Amino acid sequence: MTAGAVQFPLGPFTPFERNPILTPRGETWESGSVYNPTAVVVGDRVALLYRAHADDIVSHVGLAWSDDGFCFERESEPVLSPSEDYDRFGCEDPRVSQVGDTFYLTYTGWDRDTALLCLATSQDLRNWTKHGPLFPDFDTFQPQGHGQVGPWSKAGGILPQAVDGRYLMFFGEGSIWAATSEDLIHWTPLTADDQPPVMAPRPGTFSDFLVEVGPAPLITDNGLILLIHNAAIKNADGSVRYTAGQILVHPDRPTEILAELTRPWIEPTTYEDTHGLVSNVTFVEGLVWFRDRWFAYYGQSDSTLGVATHRPGERHSELQG
Template structure:
């Protein structure tokens, strides 16, 4: 479970001056793009579970380790790869939470028609048991709708502590929803997709087009829930721009937002952020407290992998330019 000081808003975060910290390599499964990583601290090391693919854009999940949070050594082979009908064209965009020695990994299974939020578990981050799609009939793009008919779900962030005897998961691309579980394997949406979500796109803001759950939620020092989310606007030419925000939620009323950032805390600024497979994207999926600092790991334009850091007690909002 993530430990460390958590206040709202969390930050300010400063992108590492040597980004990207990981890029495509070789001529096989990670030769095209390396991005969108989950992160967790294991025995004084940061482990990244990152998305990677060759030019075929069939995604796998790789594993890399670091003793400083910046320089990573990759394992040679992916730890999660397409093997089922529902993920035969990609295991994408992982998020990870550790509870009582078990790692719970949510990822997107892609069959080139539907994106389905899936679950896998492990005790060592290398051998994973797939448990299949969690919400096979759910469309998280409601109420605004999606261009594709049928079910669609992505992005599951599991809170590492129980609330009133239940586990909570915030999930969704398009809009953000809540699900609960008693065993961490079987999840039930709190409201059906025919009812309003917890958060939908905010017209005229940095989340005008869509919102999507980021890393696993955190518990703040005063007992509230902090949820980092990704957000996007869509330009007239059909291109998108992804940034990230933060939400504050009372666990006693977990479907209601108490507060939210009205401007992004990270946004595309560098060449890698603004040029790539899908340009103008900073997409956060990993967040850990490590060596007295917070490390936020994110994908740059669906092509490379970067990190931004925040040291509590040292970094101050008044000393940085807020995006």
């Protein structure tokens, strides 16, 4: 297997023994929770864009840098903050893809009534231009619904390689959908929200309640598309448990699943994974190849930030997930 090879399934991943790698600090904009990170390799460093907020739960996106993928130095001020009506109470849950010299960041704009998937672009990860909501009339919770009438969209992972001259995005919380674009700014869903999604919740499985897009998708060694997704079950008492799975799709037929994991590849195990603002959550939004291994970055119970790694060819005495 060559360095950076992508196979399905990708893994197994081993959580870092010194998690969490980032925690809340001070009395600042990140004093309450630090979680749900995305990542990109810039030069010989890992850049981490993460969600953080104080006790007011108004989220901002922060930026941190690492030389080894584990130890991060944070910049003091957020790089993306609420400024528009659609995100006035939060810029949440970033995912980043780099195409050429431009970084494309999807995030959730939250106005305390509606969550809308938004897009911002940057040349340096610090200065961002907002392009507004991508699917202002789309409800990604269809077909199962979620007790609310009106638009709702979260979670967008952009494949950085063009497929037949168009770019592909998987998006959605509740169910997972696909969209295409010629310019990476304007996106068109491949199906309407009254038609079947790419992936809906699976009754009786670890994705019984909902599925949600994870990090940006990857092209496997045999030319297929690997998408890591988050998944949740809802318990009788109303609490949830978030884990993560993987699906495989064909680039020519991105609305059809070729294969999927039947068990999660990461799930809550540690104290931080099982205790927090929303307990029992491992929520993956960042995945990069750095030096000799894969790094998967995830939120721990909406409170702290962890990482798990997979080194191709390394033997494991016990598979994770």
